Every structure is written in C-alpha cells, then in structure tokens.
Amino acid sequence: MKDKLTKEEVLHVADLARIEVTEEEIEKYQVQLKQLLNDVEKVNDVVGYDDEIMVAPWDDNTTLREDVSGEMLDPKKVVENAPNHTGNYIAVPVVIGENESEGA
C-alpha cells in the first residue's frame, strides 16, 4: 500500500471539501490524509456481519412533522447575522457570470 496520496488526489479532496490548500499543505496532506484513509480501509477486513444497516441509533419514534407553519426566527436578525448584507438581502459574490469558478 502506498504511503501517500498524489498531489492530484489531495487537490481533488480539497475541492470536494471546498477548502483551498497551499503547496506546503498539499505535501503535508499527502501523508496525513493517506494515514486516515489507511485507518478506515481496515473495515474491509471485517467479516461475519449481516446486511442490515443502522443509520442512527433510534427506532422508536421516526417521525415527520405535520405540514404546518410554526415559529420562525426574525428575518431581520437572521440577515444581520450574515457577514455581508444589504437591506433584507444577504450579499454574495458573482455566482454565474464572467468570473464564475472553474471548480463550482
């Protein structure tokens, strides 16, 4: 088993996670991420379990809410908590346009 990821593999997971990485960090992550992936690889050696899965450990009250409107947060306060806002709107940079991302 190789002991580090390729640079491309690190850039791929960083893209999935939407985290920018520097050249220096790439080198570090090549080793560290591989170590964690080697850890989790061990589940493939486990045998003897059945096919049933458990997504979360509760079974007595899987519930959906009634489709009625309830209490909500004050929209003014919500908008004010955004780092960039104008009036009743949260401000964001260009989403679709000339500076659109290569990765998004």
Added chain:
Amino acid sequence: MRYLDKPIKEINDLLKEKKIKPIDLVNEAFDSIEKNKNLNAYITLNKEEAIKRAKELEDVDADNILFGLPIAVKDNMMTEGLRTTAASGILKDFVPIYDAAVVEKIKEANMIIVGKTNMDEFAMGSSSRTSYFGAPKNPWNNDKISGGSSGGSATTVASGDVLFALGSDTGGSIRQPSSYCGLVGMKPTYGTVSRWGLIAFASSLDQIGPMTKNVYNNALILNLISGHDSRDLTSSKKEKEDYTRLIGKDISGMKVAVPNYFMSDIVSDEVKEKIEDTLKILEKAGVQIDRVDMKYLDNAVNLYQIIAMGEASSNLARFDGIRYGSSVDDTTNIYELYTKTRAKYFGEEVKRRIMVGSYLLSGENAKIYYNKALSIRDDIKKEFDRIFKEYDFVIGPTTVTTAYNLDDPMDDPSKSFMDDVLVIPVNMAGLPGLNIPVGLSKEKMPIGMHIIGNRFEEAKMYQLASFLEKEINFEGGM
C-alpha cells in the same frame, strides 16, 4: 467554607430561607474563575449578564433544587446574545439569535450561566488542543491536558468554579475529559436530550450531558435537560423520569460483563489494576462479574472515523462565509469565497476530517466505506443487545491511560481517535455511558471507570455509580 462547597440541598435551603442570595453564589463562582484564569477553561464569560440575572432572581422564590445555581455551558451550544464559537476561527465573532433547547431549560429553572467553556474546535479532538483559543489545562496538574472535546467544562468543574457544566459527547467527549479530571460525566442514551441548538458535529452520534463532581448533582442536571423536543426529530418520546430515584439503593444481585478487549494490552497496567480493584469492591457487594468476549469492539474506531468524518463533512458544509460567521473579503466568485473562507478560518484537525469525510461520501466510496460502516455499526448494537439480555452493565476503564502532557506531539492524525477507543462503541450503539472516578495513579492523576448501561437505563447506572462513590470516597482526593 464557600456556599458552593456545601451539599446542594443545604444551598437550596439557604436560598429558600433567603439566608443567601443567588448573587452570593455567582460571586463565589466568578472569584474562583478569576483565581483559575490560567487554566483557560472559558472562551467567553457571561459575568455582567450573570450578575444582572442573579439580582433579578432576588425577588423570585427558590422553587426548584437548581434555582439560582451557576452553571457553565460548552461553547457549541447556542446562547442567545452570548458569543458561541465552537472554539473555531470561523465562529470567533458569532452571536446566536436563539437559545439551544438545553439552554432554554437552564433558564427556565432559573439557573445562571457563567460562561461558555473551551473545547476542541467543533468538538473534533480528544485533548481540547485544537481550540482556536488555546487548550484548557488540567486542574490536577497544569502540565496535563484536561481531555476533550469538553475539556473546558471538565476543567471548570474539577477546579471548583461551578458545580455543573454541560458537555457534548460524539465519541467520548464527556466521559474522557471526566475521566482525566476526576468527574462524574454522563453521556445519555441517544435521543434523551434535545440536540436543538447544539452545533452539529456528527448528528447520529452527538448527545449533550452533564459533568459534575458527584452522582446526585449529575442526575439532577439530567432531570432538567432530558425530555421530548419536537424540534429534534431524533428526540425520544419516552416519558420524563426522575434519574435520582435509585441513588443509594442496594446493588447486590446485579450482573456486570467485562469485555476482555476493554482490559487488554491497549490499556496501561496502572489503569487496569485500579479497575480490577474496583471490580473487587463490586464483587464484595454481591455483584456478579463475568469476563466476556464481544465482537467488533476493536473495529469501532475505524467505523467512527468513517461515520463521524462523513457526517462532519456534511454538517460543516454550512460554514460557507455567507450566512453567518467569519468570511474573507475581496473574492471574485462564490467558489473562491467558500474555499478561501474555509481555508483561513478552519483549523488543521477540522480541515483534515472534512476532507477525508467528503472523500468517503463521494461517488462509489459511499458504498465501499460508508454503507459498510453502517452495516457493522448495526452489528455492534446487536452485540450489545446480546450482552444486555443477560447483564445489567458492561464495564471497563474509560481511558487507556491517565491524562498526558499538554506538549505531547500532535502530528499523528490517528491519535485523537485512538484516545477514545474504549468510549466510542457506546456512541455507535446509541447507549448511555458514564465515567465515575475510582482512584488516582502514582502521578496523582484521576483514573475513571466506564459504566455502560442498556438504552434508557441511566437511573440504574447512577445507582451503581453512587455505590462506588460512597465506597471509594474519591472527592477527598484533590
């Protein structure tokens, strides 16, 4: 003697008879917090508001046992108007606009929040050293970690600032620091305490629970914070119960299973010896102790890595630099806003876990890793079900060693997971787990016993723990 050092019933009587006021307790708490400032237990103090609240309570009757008592809250639980950071740079200036369900309950009982405690960033870590605000120190030895992720909560209770703190436990984060700091720490059954307003790390594992110096106080806080909440769809609809009701009752005839894995070579000799001594105390009291083999316990850490990192990558996607929290300026498009904000404001451990988690959930990997982990997770639960058909408790040590040095290296990414090898299986199966201090090491550091109960059997766990508390009389230790 401080009022805060008296038994809680006495404090309550003094308040009822108006011989003391809540402000006396709040002042004692802040005097102690000031004295222990170097331990870095808090990220944000709530002094002004706490004093104001204490004065308001002077005209209110002490109608419940927790009335007027100071409490500390881990900084991943929302407190309206009081900064809540999850110990992350990305929330370093974040002020919530609503209270977590547990915080609502604290306020309804007229308890007084003194501050928000230090922790690992987004509760990811086992030593609280991943905090953006620097690590808290262990009151027993200031060169040692207080554990994590609820390290600040453990520090402030162990140093006597407050009687209670709330922690949260995704893979041992209440029980492990409680063990390192000599406290009673309870991670309740999944679904017992509402997660509404808890900043999510791994939603299928997270539970909030109390950290205290004694069993009775612990049960009182669980009485307060438990109960159904329709805002958390995984909240149990079970009727509320009194968790103190079995404290002090006879334990003879109870049956305990000790999995061989929990007492294997992964545990230090010193810890094992203390646990064996404690098992003998139980045996003498008429408890049956059997050694058992349990499958999959040694796989739990790897399953946890997959499930916790996977869920974390999804939960932390909300930190996008747009809706709340820190954000970088001068980006030209939305992708850059995401990637630069997250690169700048997330710490190392969090970044690693999000990256690996995103990878594990992407495309075919979801089948290769995540589904397989969920499948083995189901079998861990069945393995515990099998044992609980015959036994009342599963018992072992809480941690493999006592607290290690604050300046031990942090360059091994697997270390923070392995520290929790004995406590993680409990979160996998959604069971309740409790740490009870049972003695000190040669270095005079606390050693804890881990009591695992069947689902919703917290009251019985407190019963067993209260017996050990009385027999061992640990509190005299520090």
